[in-house]
Amino acid sequence: MPAAVDAVRGELVAFRDERGRQLLDLPDAPRPDPGTPAPVRFLPAFDNAILGYHDRSRIVDDAHRGLSVAGARVVLVDGRVSATWDAAAGTPTGSETVTVTVTPLRRLSRSEHAAVTEEGRSLAAFLSDGDSDRVRIGPSAA
Structure with a gap:
């Protein structure tokens, strides 16, 4: 190289x-201007966006560093690990529904909560082939 x-x-x-x-x-x-906020992103377990950093403190707080190697799926808010997520499928109405559940690692502002919800709905729709847009955001784990 x-x-x-x-x-x-x-x-x-x-x-x-x-x-x-x-x-x-x-x-x-x-x-982009360094002051431009990064969009919300839902990352899969073991994603290179986290594991590829030599200095992971650029993307994840020390208190949550173990999440990256434990296989947690994480949510980036403004480029920082701010929540974990999971998806569960069910068939309560006869059609495949998916609920994306988000567990914040810190308190989210109203605008961050709205952005996480919107991106979570897109993820639920993707995972359910358009049959669901269900998102549940739990209380902050902090």
Whole structure:
């Protein structure tokens, strides 16, 4: 890989992270304003977005670091692990229903709660082939 990067280094822009390491990117790649909040994302167990970080404190608080290696499914709110989630299927009305259950790891603001609910509904619909949009957000575990 170093040889491939060296071959195109002149076409890339260089940045430094907070630890002084060099980061390379394409010159026209979109780079949002650092103040722009990241959208809510539901991640599966063992997702590389968490496991791929050398410094996981960038995405998960130390108190919850064990979730990433324990196989928990997590919810990112503004790019940080803020809840866990699970999905359960049932057939109470004869059709396949899915309920996505979210357990916050901290108190969610009203706007965060609404964004988690909206993304959870999309996930429930995906998991049920459009038959469900059920989301239950439990009390904060904190």
